[in-house]
Amino acid sequence: MIHLRDVTYFYPRATVPALAGLSLDVPAGQFCAVIGANGAGKSTLCYTLAGFVPHFYRGKLTGQVEVAGVDVPAASLAAIAGQVGLVFANPFNQITGARFTVREEIAFGLENLGVPLDEMRARIDDILSFAKLTELAERSPFALSGGQQQRLAIASVLVMRPPLVVLDEPTSQLDPIGSKEVFAVLRDLAATDEATVVLAEQKLEWVAVFADRVIVLHEGRIVADGPPGDVLASGDLTQYGLQPTRYTQAARAALAAGLRRDSAELPVTLEEAVEYFK
Amino acid sequence: MKNAQRPTPNATPAGPMPITVEDVSFTYPSGTHALRGVSLRIAPGEAMAIVGENGAGKTTLVKHLNGLLKPSQGRVLVGDWDTREHSVAKTAARVGYVFQNPDDQIVERTVGDEVGFGPKQLGRTEAERAADVAAALALVELSDYAKTHPYDLTTAQRKLVTLASVLAMRTPILIFDEPTMGQDARGLALIGGIVERLKGEGRTVLTITHDIDFCAAHFGRVVVMADGQVLADGAAADVLARAELLATTNVEPPQLVRLAQALRLPRAALTVDGFVETLQGSRGAGGQG
Ligand SMILES: Nc1ncnc2c1ncn2[C@@H]1O[C@H](COP(=O)(O)OP(=O)(O)OP(=O)(O)O)[C@@H](O)[C@H]1O
């Protein structure tokens, strides 16, 4: 689904690359999480997959970017948009401002796709209920709380059912259980092969539970890549400006205090931690 | 921390300043009942977090504490001031508020001017302002960006700029709306350190947060909101252990509390050290798991 080869990208006027020789292959149906400190290149990678780099941001892109069979640098943004949906980190960038209600905002993209009217209505009702926006459907998108706006941004992308869903820190303003629910929905989309998912995130607990694969970005490069359990328990994590989950921290502290002597694999999720400390 | 030797800009001496929220209800002009009879007393020097589901009314509530919104019913007192009787600008000298969305707050064209805006409103001299700005930017580790346009920064950095703007005003009360949104581990540690420092100086620090682990690490009192009302209000260690109650407003206990509960430990600690101590206590030192 995604094929990146030696991708290097400079924003206009930048002297250091935001992506530096990055290669990445993501097969269809995978849920791939991207983690890293602020400035590591997560958003830039998301923009590249959705074609905003280079088509909107300009700058200098070299290497190969192929997404869903589309040669991204050569294709038009419209052609890419048919394959890739991007949820921006800031929901304000997502809301068109061209529509008066939440329902119309969600319908916006579907109208452009030419989806028949009753199917459109059914899809919108479904996604409104998933995003807990049903009761707010007739509100102005601007008369919502921060978290409700972020739910709207996610909903208006998912309703289009793009083959590749790219999300840039989409849960930063969501309540805790709401965040977990978004992760679960993304896992289900990927598990049923309805979509391939690339998710930039800080919430490592849910990355650990739900993602198939985790890549760590650092200064525009991939410095770790593998199953969540391996990547998130690694001692290198802090070196890349990331903090392991409290479960991993507690296990390390228990080892240091002599409470555990064996070298069992360190836990990254609650379930693993219960097993570890039992 | 790099700037550990730098003092926080001192609070304006204004005496102890409790906050009293008396049976406050608020309805937005469009008709949404966002607060329904909220009452709270916040003592000077308290560190209190507000948690709860999206749309619970958290932001609406704290906007009442600095006078940005006025109650439809009930009243809010900051010290001896009723917020309805004083302008937002005057109340801002007592209560600093960091907006949820930094782009709603930032108005100036350079980071330095942005951070100096509040002190200017308060009528401070140029020399005082320069000192306030330097001290506040040092605290958020953005000293090198004083001349940068705020929109050339990332959202996470802009959030730190708005935090500095409020620090520079040296108010006795500070309110942070989702301060850790979009921050990485370093940003979290930086903000946590600022909260601890403000607590140490006896200032009142309120935060809204969805990051329950951050809440557990720094705030002694937790208020839980749902549907415009206060569901629970008490010591963090007690409130954050009430999994069933929290779930009704889409919140989960902190990771370590969930772990302690799943292991049926006698006590649910809020810190890694506390967790290890509890484990030690329940097994005897050096015991094998
Ligand atoms: N400008 C507005 N106009 C009308 N209604 C609003 C406005 N802002 C918020 N609301 C509504 O008021 C209620 C409380 O919103 P508020 O922003 O206080 O929630 P919150 O607890 O801060 O949520 P979040 O965690 O998502 O930031 C919600 O029902 C919301 O939709």
Ligand SMILES: Nc1ncnc2c1ncn2[C@@H]1O[C@H](COP(=O)(O)OP(=O)(O)O)[C@@H](O)[C@H]1O
């Ligand atoms: N619009 C932009 N113009 C110039 N440089 C940018 C822009 N956006 C990001 N950068 C730079 O690119 C690098 C990667 O940033 P970004 O992709 O936003 O990282 P992340 O999302 O992991 O925080 C950083 O050095 C950042 O300063």
Ligand SMILES: [Mg+2]
């Ligand atoms: Mg980013």
Ligand SMILES: [Mg+2]
């Ligand atoms: Mg809010």
